[in-house]
Amino acid sequence: MKKLINDPADVVAEALKGMAAAHPDLLRVDHEQRIVYRADAPVQGKVGLVSGGGSGHEPLHGGFVGPGMLDAACAGEVFTSPVPDQMMAATRGVDGGVGVLHIVKNYTGDVMNFEMAAEMAAAETGVEVVAVVTNDDVAVQDSLYTAGRRGVGGTVLVEKIAGAAADEGRDLAGVADVARRVNDGARSMGMALTSCTVPAAGRPTFDLGEDEIEIGIGIHGEPGRRRVPAAPAREVAEMIMEPILADLDFTGDDGVIAFVNGMGGTPLIELYVVYNEVATILAKAGVSVARSLVGPYITSLEMAGCSVTLLKVDDELLRLWDAPVKTPGLRWRA
Template sequence: MKKFLNTPDSYVADGLAGLAAAHPTLTVVTGAAPFVRRTAPTRPGKVALISGGGSGHEPLHAGFVGVGMLDAACPGEVFTSPVPGQMVAAAQAVDGGAGVVFVVKNYTGDVLNFRMAAELADEEAGIVVETVLVDDDVAVQDSTWTAGRRGTGATLLVEKLAGALAERGADLAAVADLGRRVNANARSFAVALTGCTTPANGKPGFLLPEDEMEVGVGIHGEPGRRRQKLASAREVAELALDAILAEPLFADDAEPADVIVMVNGLGATPLSELYILFNEVSRALTGRGVTIARSLVGNYVTSLDMAGASFTLCRVDDELLELWDAPVNAPALRWGL
């Protein structure tokens, strides 16, 4: 294993310290219940958005704390859910009196801990919490990590679009409903060329022969639908789109689809290769009568040093496009300001 670190045990804490040093708009709260929050206090009457999960997926989630997106993020250890005390502390710190929306990826530990945190926040601090569960991955229905589909790339879209609505002053129910609608409109699929290496283990979670790839992989390196021979960028884009567009969201609707497309790197894929994949996605969608209304290409929801890419499509209307275009100022996503 070759990584830039001090010790495996301090990996997450050192990274958070560096994040705060690089971005004065963020404050890292340390101690028994660490979390990252906006340095500026929450505007009174504004709904607060909090997300979180295991570290190793950066910039998700702490990189999306900022104006127009999250108010706070709760990082666990690498690929390990944060604990309820972190979410409760974060909720108490950023609640503006209008309630809090938890954005939760569908992984068993995250779901249980965020659910407990919502109950504790209500009981201990009188904070009303709504939860948006993200379960966009079409690769597998169940896995060793989840009951139901995994939450992956659509998490970013939920955080951006719901965050924009909260910034406008919408109430708690409206923000949560919007987040659920985005999740219902989004589907994702990922392909990996290598496994990833966690600092604690020091070796890849799985090994692939040089001429094979994992199709339908999860963001923790969970196995997907199958292993197959390495394919061209065009073939990879086509197989991902075949899986996504086979969903009733797209297949049962005769109306042409307008979509936000995200081609996301899993940590070790060069940007040039992601643009090659996006070009193939663009070509394929044009041939299928799907219009790319907005696009995002880069490393946003990663799996440490995994070589691979995920593909996310989200059906949009004028309201969602307006929210997508709304200003955002977070370390890993910034426009309109």
Template sequence: MKKLVNSPVDVVEEMIEGYVMAHSDYMSQLPTNKRSLVTKKTDKNRKVGVLIGGGSGHEPGFMGYVGQGMADGVAVGNIFASPSPDPILEVTKSIDQGSGVAFLFGNYAGDVMNFGMAAESADLEEDIEVRKALGTDDVASAPKEEKEKRRGIAGEFFIFKATGAAADFGYELNDVMRVAEKANAQTRSMGVGLTPCSLPQTGEPSFEIGDDEMEIGLGHHGEPGIEKGKLESADRVAERLVQDILADEPLTGGDEVAVLVNGLGSTPRMELYIVYRRVQQLLNELGISIYRSYVGDYITSLEMGGCSVTIMKLDEELKQTVDHPVDCPMFVQR
């Protein structure tokens, strides 16, 4: 599996360096830690800082969502690994304006531990109030009655967007976190894997799958899914993903939703739009309206093949957050 890299051990640092060079009008790299990036664009109404983070390899997640209307800063980890507490703390200190900081990250053991340690240090050493919201949108990773054990996958994008908007609205920390938790509670995702990716350090496939197979519920680090079988048509795959989401969070006629069809890194947009076409047909047949739609690579897994479908049920407040304009290096919404 070919890679355009120099030394495999330097890929994260060199990626960050190139990213900051390319988007120098948007981003700054903190001198205290090279894995700590903050935005140059903020809303004057914002009181609460918003910090996101996670492993590399998911680009445009997570660096691409630092900017006006979304996050104030990001802590960057190794490929598919949590950032350490140090860059998280440095970003926290940089973006705090005295009203607290919201930490947003996926529900993975390393992230829970490291963001938790950084939050404790921020409180004890810097007197900064930190609150945490975890992405738990992956319906394949745990049953509904154990939702708190679920992984965060592409639905984290909706949590970032809702929380960033709430901060721009001038909400205090309690209300910013209320919106973050609501967005997570009303978001469900389900994915399918077609081909593996490979880490630069190993060059080996992240999992094994036959040329004529697909895996339903595959995690975006290559975690095992819930079912492996023969590759089916785009319509059948879309039907299965939507079916599993609606079985977990039933929707009724008249409901409004935001929909994301997310590529995992190597799936062409042609195929993603074919999947989206069937998703919209299925929801319309049930009387469910798509208020906003997003199609493309939003949270990837290096060059993994496949996609995920995310549906967030909207109320009036979440519709306002979805509509809020955003100006980030890798995501702009007017």
């Protein structure tokens, strides 16, 4: 195992110290609870947005804390859910008096712990909490980690668009409705060229042969739909796009946000090769692209591979997508 770390047990704590040192204008970090807050939280009169999950997926979630996106993110150990006490503390810490939205990826531990935190926060502080669970992964219906589809790349789009809705002053029900609409209109599929190595484990999460790739992989190394021989980007894009386009009708006048995500170990030049293939497939399918996003935004440590997310949009969702955002991991018009 070759990694730029000190002690595997200290990776998350030291990474959070690095985030705080790198972005003091944007972030405030509770190192004891391992919570990343936007520097001005809580913002009075604004719905607070809290998300979180296991570390190792950076910039998700802590890199998306700031104006226009999340108010707080809870950091678990690598690929391990945060605990309810963290989530409850974050909920209290972002409560501006009008309620808090939890954005939760559909993994069993995350869902259970966020539910417990919401109940605890309501009982102890009276804050109103609504949860939206993301489940955009078309690769599987069920896995060892989920009941139903997993929350993957669509989570980034939910956090951005719901964050814009909260920043423009919508109430809790309105922000939650936007988040659900984004999740309902998003579909994702991923693939892996290589495994990744969790620092505490010191060995690859799974084995792939030199001439094998995994189609439909999860962000924690969960098995995909099938293992196939290595193939050119054109064929890989077709294998990813076919189940996405089969699952939802993306045709229409308003188009889609097309998001090609890197899993952590794939260079940007390759992601643009994949995006070119995705754009060609969409054009042939009669799907117009309204906006695009290309880069490593929800990663799996150093896994080589990519995922594609399509979001069916309308004028309102596009306006919220285009709204200013200022976070370490995503920034425009700010």
